[in-house]
Amino acid sequence: MGTLESAPFFDISDPAFAMHSDAVRSARAQSWFARTNYGVAVLRYNEVSRLLKDQRLKQGSAQWPEHNGVHSGLFYEWWTKNLLVLEGEDHHRIRRLLNPAFSPRHIEPLNARFTALAEELADGFIEAGECEFVRDFAEPYATRVLCILLGIPESEWPTIARLASTVGLALGVHLRRDLEQVEGAIQELYLYAEALIADRHANPGEDFISRLVLANREGDSLSDAELRNAIVLLIFGGMDTTRNQLGLAMQSFIHNSEQWDLLAERPDLGRKAVEEVMRTNPTTTWVTREAIEDFTYNGLDIARGTTVHLFTQVSGTDPLAFPDPEIDLLGEHAPHYGFGGGVHHCLGHFVARADMAAALPLLARRMRNVRVDGADEWMPDSGNTGPVRLPLRFTSAS
Numbered sequence: 001m002g003t004l005e006s007a008p009f010f011d012i013s014d015p016a017f018a019m020h021s022d023a024v025r026s027a028r029a030q031s032w033f034a035r036t037n038y039g040v041a042v043l044r045y046n047e048v049s050r051l052l053k054d055q056r057l058k059q060g061s062a063q064w065p066e067h068n069g070v071h072s073g074l075f076y077e078w079w080t081k082n083l084l085v086l087e088g089e090d091h092h093r094i095r096r097l098l099n100p101a102f103s104p105r106h107i108e109p110l111n112a113r114f115t116a117l118a119e120e121l122a123d124g125f126i127e128a129g130e131c132e133f134v135r136d137f138a139e140p141y142a143t144r145v146l147c148i149l150l151g152i153p154e155s156e157w158p159t160i161a162r163l164a165s166t167v168g169l170a171l172g173v174h175l176r177r178d179l180e181q182v183e184g185a186i187q188e189l190y191l192y193a194e195a196l197i198a199d200r201h202a203n204p205g206e207d208f209i210s211r212l213v214l215a216n217r218e219g220d221s222l223s224d225a226e227l228r229n230a231i232v233l234l235i236f237g238g239m240d241t242t243r244n245q246l247g248l249a250m251q252s253f254i255h256n257s258e259q260w261d262l263l264a265e266r267p268d269l270g271r272k273a274v275e276e277v278m279r280t281n282p283t284t285t286w287v288t289r290e291a292i293e294d295f296t297y298n299g300l301d302i303a304r305g306t307t308v309h310l311f312t313q314v315s316g317t318d319p320l321a322f323p324d325p326e327i328d329l330l331g332e333h334a335p336h337y338g339f340g341g342g343v344h345h346c347l348g349h350f351v352a353r354a355d356m357a358a359a360l361p362l363l364a365r366r367m368r369n370v371r372v373d374g375a376d377e378w379m380p381d382s383g384n385t386g387p388v389r390l391p392l393r394f395t396s397a398s
Contacts, residue, residue, distance in 0.1 A: 004300065008034040010041060012309070013173050018381035019285045019313045028314055033300060038067055039307030040300070041286070045321035045334065047298065048310045052287070052341035056295045060288035060307050061085050068175040074183040075170060081226075082233045097212065097222050098230060106208075107354050110148065114358035117144055122366050126396050130373060133390040134247055137363075142242035145355045146235065150196070151207025163189050164239040167232075171384045186232060193231040197224055208234075242352055244283035244379075244386025249273070249360060251387070252281045254371060256327045260364050264397075267361035269329045274356045276327045278316075278338030283386050285313040287340045312337040367394040 008027035010017055018024070027034050028043040035041075039060075042048050051057060062085035065076045079085065083094050100106075121141055125131035143157040143164070152160065166185035169178040196209050204210040212227060222230075253260040263273050291306045302308065316336045317325035324331070339346035346352070373393035379385045 004035060004040070007031050010034055010036050012036045012038060012041070012382055015173055015380045019311065019385075020381055024311075024314055028318060032298065036309060039309060040302065041309045041311055043311050043314050043318075045315040045318040048312060048315040048337060049341075051289065051297065051308065052310060052337060054289075054297075056291060056293050057289035057308060058087050058292050059085050060290035060309075063290065063307065064171075064288075065175070070175060070179060073179070074186050075179060078186050078229060078232065079170070082229050084233060084237075094222060094226060094230065100211070102208075102350055104350050106211075107350050111354060111358055113148060114145060114355045115362060117141060117148075118359040118362045122362065126366050129396050130391070130393045133250055133392050134243065134387055135389075137359075138243045138246040138387075138390075139239075141355070141359060142246065143239045145242065145351070146238040149208045149238070149351065150231075150234070151200075151205055151209060152196070160235060161239060161243075163192075164236045167236040168240040168384065173380060173383070189232045189235060190228060193228040193235075194224075196231065197227055238351065241283050241384070242355060244384065245277065245352065246356060246359065247387035247390050248281045248283055248385070249277040249356065250363075250370065250390060250392065252277050252327055253364070257370075259327050259329050260370065261368075262329055263361055264364040264368065266329070267365065270357035270361040271353065272329050273360045274353050275336065276329060276333075277356075277360075279322075279333060279336035280313075280316055280325065280327055282313050282316070282336070282338035283384055284338065284340070285382055285385055286311045287337070310337070312340070366397050367392070368397050369395040 008023075008031060010024070010027070024043070032044040032047045033040055033042050042051055062080055065071065065079055070076055083091065083098070086094065118137075118141060121137050125136050131137065139161050140157060143161040144154045146152075146160065147154045147157055163185045166181050167189070169175070170182045172178065175182070197213060200207075200210045200213040204214055209231065212222070212230075253263070259273075259276075263269055286309045289308045289310065291302050291304050291308060294304050295302055316322070316338065319325060321334055339349040339352070370392055371394070372391065374391035375389070376387060376391060377389040378387050
């Protein structure tokens with residue numbers, strides 16, 4: 001079990017720190033936890049599973065601005081009041097209102113539309129036998145899916161993508177450097193969200209925001225400011241994470257080409273493909289908790305206020321839980337935590353599962369023998385990660 005002093009150490013604010021590194025795998029073999037400059041990191045699947053649900057821990061991401069020297073301002077105010085970091089009754093109340101809008105009964109009727117969108121985008125580059133995957137598919141697909149859900153004209157997707165990508169800089173290790181850009185994007189999204197709310201009050205439809213506005217009229221206690229904050233979070237999270245995850249999926253299948261060929265032959269494995277990519281190569285590589293009391297877990301003393309990072313990417317390939325951790329579309333594996341877990345489980349997981357399950361089999365059928373062709377560019381391999389640029393070459397298929 002070891003002690004905190006003898007455990008491996010990682011500087012997780014270092015841009016060179018990488019989840020997929022030999023150093024992290026070696027640390028996982030040595031110990032179930034590691035020390036970091038921001039607290040304790042949990043490396044193994046069983047411990048991540050248990051601590052995600054441990055009521056002695058609360059959501060820990062609320063401290064992210066302070067960790068980066070940000071103690072006030074527009075980003076600080078938005079971050080500390082959004083659903084991602086709220087606890088207690090405020091969290092339960094807002095989530096209770098948002099949950100029905102994300103239910104499968106609202107998402108499943110859109111599957112055919114997601115597939116048609118994927119076909120349309122693939123048609124734009126398939127005959128060339130090459131593409132820059134982020135620009136040509138992942139970003140427009142993720143953003144236009146979001147526009148469909150929110151009832152925003154799909155023609156506005158470039159604006160939504162630009163703003164969501166800029167807010168995403170807040171989760172990087174250079175938050176203070178990028179703070180002015182982030183706050184400018186949040187201000188623009190505030191104005192955008194306020195206009196959407198006003199329009200749906202006057203002209204309610206069948207979209208997600210209309211359902212929230214109508215639910216609010218019927219007596220649930222969600223203020224327009226809370227609704228605005230939630231819409232900004234949904235625009236940021238709904239685009240940024242799906243775009244990144246699609247790029248990571250291509251990376252994974254390039255390294256497991258026989259599984260890509262299987263997916264082309266078996267489109268019914270689309271949902272399994274999503275789960276396997278999320279298990280082995282998630283865009284959100286850790287989730288954060290904070291101890292609300294002193295306690296001892298598995299021989300480790302954890303003091304109140306300690307930040308506990310649950311390395312979900314590392315846990316999803318832990319050989320103690322997954323003896324053969326590579327992607328296997330026909331295998332059976334324990335549940336992954338790519339969408340988090342416990343009361344802070346990702347609100348939009350039904351959407352992400354549905355839109356990626358529509359896209360991946362279609363891409364597998366139409367893009368064969370896929371390989372990276374040129375200089376790819378990636379975000380740091382920690383926190384929220386994914387490709388910035390992913391040039392691909394492939395053999396075109398029908």
